[in-house]
Amino acid sequence: MAERSTAAVDVADNSGDEPPAAQAAQATADGVDTQDGRAADGPVPEKDGEHKNAAPAAAPELHSGHKLARRYRLEECVTRLDGFSSWRAMDEKLRRAVGVHLLPSDHSRARAVLAAARSSALLGDPRFVQVLDAVEENDLVYVVHEWLPDATELTTTLAAGPLESHEAYQLVSQISQAMAAAHREGLSHLRLTPSAILRTSTGQYRIRGLAVNAALRGITSDTPQRADTEAIGALLYAALTQRWPYANDAYGLTGLPKGVGLIAPDQVRAGVHRGLGELAMRALANDGATASRQEPACTTPEELAKAVAAMPRIRPPEPAFTAPPEYQHTTYQQGAYGRPTTPGMASAKPLPVVPPPPPLQSRTGRALKWGVAALLIAALGLGSWQLADTLLDRMNQGSSTSEQPPAPKGDDAPKKEPTPLTVKTAVEYYPDGKAQNPDLVPRSYDGDTSSYWRTKSFKNGPEIQLKPGVGIIYDLGAEHEVSDVSIGLKFPGNHTTLALYAADSLQPNKSVGEMKKITGTKTEETEVHLTAETPVKTRYVLLWITAMPDAPYADYSDAGYKQGITDVKFKG
Numbered sequence: 126m127a128e129r130s131t132a133a134v135d136v137a138d139n140s141g142d143e144p145p146a147a148q149a150a151q152a153t154a155d156g157v158d159t160q161d162g163r164a165a166d167g168p169v170p171e172k173d174g175e176h177k178n179a180a181p182a183a184a185p186e187l188h189s190g191h192k193l194a195r196r197y198r199l200e201e202c203v204t205r206l207d208g209f210s211s212w213r214a215m216d217e218k219l220r221r222a223v224g225v226h227l228l229p230s231d232h233s234r235a236r237a238v239l240a241a242a243r244s245s246a247l248l249g250d251p252r253f254v255q256v257l258d259a260v261e262e263n264d265l266v267y268v269v270h271e272w273l274p275d276a277t278e279l280t281t282t283l284a285a286g287p288l289e290s291h292e293a294y295q296l297v298s299q300i301s302q303a304m305a306a307a308h309r310e311g312l313s314h315l316r317l318t319p320s321a322i323l324r325t326s327t328g329q330y331r332i333r334g335l336a337v338n339a340a341l342r343g344i345t346s347d348t349p350q351r352a353d354t355e356a357i358g359a360l361l362y363a364a365l366t367q368r369w370p371y372a373n374d375a376y377g378l379t380g381l382p383k384g385v386g387l388i389a390p391d392q393v394r395a396g397v398h399r400g401l402g403e404l405a406m407r408a409l410a411n412d413g414a415t416a417s418r419q420e421p422a423c424t425t426p427e428e429l430a431k432a433v434a435a436m437p438r439i440r441p442p443e444p445a446f447t448a449p450p451e452y453q454h455t456t457y458q459q460g461a462y463g464r465p466t467t468p469g470m471a472s473a474k475p476l477p478v479v480p481p482p483p484p485l486q487s488r489t490g491r492a493l494k495w496g497v498a499a500l501l502i503a504a505l506g507l508g509s510w511q512l513a514d515t516l517l518d519r520m521n522q523g524s525s526t527s528e529q530p531p532a533p534k535g536d537d538a539p540k541k542e543p544t545p546l547t548v549k550t551a552v553e554y555y556p557d558g559k560a561q562n563p564d565l566v567p568r569s570y571d572g573d574t575s576s577y578w579r580t581k582s583f584k585n586g587p588e589i590q591l592k593p594g595v596g597i598i599y600d601l602g603a604e605h606e607v608s609d610v611s612i613g614l615k616f617p618g619n620h621t622t623l624a625l626y627a628a629d630s631l632q633p634n635k636s637v638g639e640m641k642k643i644t645g646t647k648t649e650e651t652e653v654h655l656t657a658e659t660p661v662k663t664r665y666v667l668l669w670i671t672a673m674p675d676a677p678y679a680d681y682s683d684a685g686y687k688q689g690i691t692d693v694k695f696k697g
Contacts, residue, residue, distance in 0.1 A: 187227065192217075193267055194260065197225060208232055209341055213272060222272040223257060226341060227265060234343050235266040241336035242268040248310055251553065251563040252303035254323070254333035268337060276323035276331065279360070283319060284377050288364040290398040294439040296322075297361045297404065299330045299632060301433055304353050304426035306558035307335060313349035315339035317356035319363060319376045327550055327600075329631065350425040351410075357429060358408025365401055366393040370409060400436050407432065434634060543609050543696035549602040552631050554667055557592050566597055569690040577615045579682055579689035580673065586686025587620050587672040593637065596669040598628050601695065607643060608660035609696035612653040615689030618674030622647045625655065627663035637669055649674070660697060668693065 187210070191199045197214045204211035209228035216223045228235055242259035249255075258269035279296075282288070288296065300322065304314065314321070316338035323331045339345070346352045362370040369378040370387060381388055387409060390402035407423045423429040548570040553563040561580045568576040580595050589595065601607075607627075614621060624645030626637060633640070643666070644655045673688040 187212075193225065193265070194262060197223060197267075197269060199225065207342060208234075209238075214269075216269075222274060224270045224272045226268040226270075226337065228267075228341075230261055230264050230266050232266070234340060235261070237340045237343070238268060238337065239266055241340035244312055245335045245337060248307060248312060248335070249560050249563075250303065250306055250558065251560060252299065252329070252331055253307070253335045254331055256337065270333070270337075273323055273325070273331070276325045279319040279322040279324065279364075280376050282324065283363055283367055287367040287394065289442060290401060291439045291441045293361060293364040293398070293401055294433070294436075295328065296330055296364055297357060297401070298430070298433045300332065300357050300360065301426050301430040302632075303330075303332055304357065305430045308350055308353070308426055309558060312336050313339070313346070314353050314356070315344050315346055315349060316342070317353055317360065319360065319378075322360065327631070329552075354408050354423055354426055354429055355410050357426065358405050358423075361401065361405040362390055362409065365390045365397045365405065368393055370405075398439065401439075404429075404432060404436070438634070546601050546605050546607070546695040546697050548693070548695070549600045550631075551597050551599045554596045554598045554628075554633070554669075555592075556636065559592065561595050569597060570599065570693050572692060574613055574691045577613075577689040577691040579615065579680075580670070580687050582683040582685030582687045583673070584685060587674060588622075589671055589673065589686075594669050594671040596667055597690070597693075598631050598633070599666045599668065599693065599695070600631060601664050601666065604662050604664045605695075605697040606660040606662050607666060607695055607697045608657050610644070610655050610666075611692075611694045612655070612668070613691035613693070614648075614651045614653065615679075615691055616674055616676035616687065617651045618649055618676065620647055620649050620672060621670065621674055621688055622672035623653070623668060623670045625657075626667040626669060627661050628665040628667045630665060633665070633667075637667070640667065647672070666695065 187199060189199055189201065193199070193214075196216060196218050198217055199212045199214050201213045202210055203213055209226060209232070212225045212227065214223050214225045215221075226238070228238065232238075239259050239261060242256045245253070246256035246259065254271045254273065256268060256270050258267075260267055260269075287293075300317075304317075307313070312335060314332065314335050316334055317332070321332060321334050321338065323333060325331060359370050362368070363376075363378055367378060369375050369380045372380050372383045374380045381393075387406070390405055391397040391399060403420070404423075407420060408429050423432055551566050551570060553560050553566055555561070562578060565578040569578040578597065583589060583591065585591075607625075610625060612623070622645075625643040626640035627643060628640055629635060641661060641663075643661045643663075644657045646653060646655055668690070670688060673686045676684065676687050678684045
């Protein structure tokens with residue numbers, strides 16, 4: 126009898142690139158670096174109580190085209206290591222690419238891998254590559270996860286050079302916040318390397334292999350929070366300097382000189398942002414911070430995330446202005462527009478220019494000139510008289526008619542009609558780290574009222590009691606004056622409370638209470654139209670729900686206090 130988890134969920138529209146196999150280790154789609162069939166990530170030592178258990182050497186002998194559960198067709202083996210193999214596969218039921226880890230059911234790590242995969246799937250945080258299925262079947266254990274072909278691995282990015290300060294700030298901010306949320310749920314990574322970090326086209330960083338990568342290798346730690354914090358510090362150090370902060374080379378990065386210990390980032394590369402460099406030193410295992418400030422070391426992802434939030438925000442660089450090319454003058458030669466002369470042919474001789482005739486100097490000519498001048502003077506006089514006569518007639522008509530009302534001014538002037546604004550992308554906003562249905566967010570603005578994003582069902586209501594609220598942040602692509610919004614709700618009843626706020630990004634640093642409120646309402650209907658008293662200029666708009674009606678079972682969603690958003694349209 127097959128044992129199957131309930132971790133199958135919808136997949137985001139991104140997945141992991143196959144990284145370059147240049148001079149260093151070859152990174153695979155599961156975040157594992159291999160070289161000549163062995164692990165190439167030796168520079169991540171076993172420390173702080175980490176242990177690596179032994180495992181059988183033989184991986185399952187499967188081939189391309191093999192199907193798992195009559196659904197997942199194996200296409201390419203990307204890793205075969207330590208008794209397990211990793212594959213790129215095709216989910217024939219949903220017609221999408223997925224990643225699959227395979228190992229025998231009698232493998233010493235099989236139970237640990239299943240448990241890690243199921244725990245990771247229950248987290249449901251979109252900042253992590255999602256586990257879709259975890260199954261034991263036909264003497265095999267396999268874990269199915271998202272495959273993100275449109276994302277870029279950090280290994281690939283660092284091969285081109287260090288990150289700009291703003292991008293490095295986004296990296297450490299997003300990764301530390303995500304790992305802090307994972308540790309609050311009792312989950313650790315223990316394998317945070319550049320090959321485990323993916324950057325999507327929208328600038329979001331996603332982490333793959335949460336708990337699973339360590340379980341596949343049998344890696345454990347007595348201090349998991351310290352291990353993950355140091356790994357984030359190593360990622361930030363590499364992003365700032367394009368150097369690996371250990372003595373050995375790894376992930377296509379050159380290690381530090383042997384025998385000198387850990388060097389501050391600004392001593393490795395000129396121009397490193399001082400605050401980020403000190404933050405990397407505080408996160409790495411150096412028994413404290415830099416000698417310049419003597420701030421305490423960060424020993425947990427939560428402490429590191431707070432330290433990042435306390436820094437002055439690093440703004441993105443201004444776009445460079447490229448001057449237009451100079452105007453190129455061309456030549457014109459007797460019917461040829463810059464036409465080259467054919468060798469061996471005589472150049473065409475220019476035609477002689479005929480001079481204009483001399484002015485009339487005879488007696489007849491002088492009489493003609495005076496006659497023309499007299500006609501012009503007469504024409505001007507006649508025209509002036511007609512113009513004056515016309516103006517007098519209009520003045521007389523104006524005095525006999527009633528006065529026209531004055532043109533409207535100020536508030537009486539007609540207002541400009543707002544125009545529709547296009548939503549470029551959107552993500553769920555959940556400051557408590559517990560998402561609702563992040564994969565369904567695109568359905569809230571796809572223009573199809575039959576599809577919708579929905580919350581989970583709550584036992585108590587209408588006011589949400591277990592969390593501050595639920596919501597979605599919409600990206601309008603650029604700053605606009607937001608004045609109107611139409612919202613379609615799935616469930617009517619008593620009652621729904623919602624509000625719109627201006628956020629600073631898709632991952633805002635401010636709480637809802639610190640954001641500028643645009644408008645809000647309380648309703649029992651399914652159609653809501655809101656108009657702001659004063660339009661607010663913003664690029665990111667948070668739709669925040671704090672109360673939901675009691676609704677029946679619908680579309681595999683249990684009865685309870687819940688709400689769904691069918692369509693959102695902005696105007697400005």
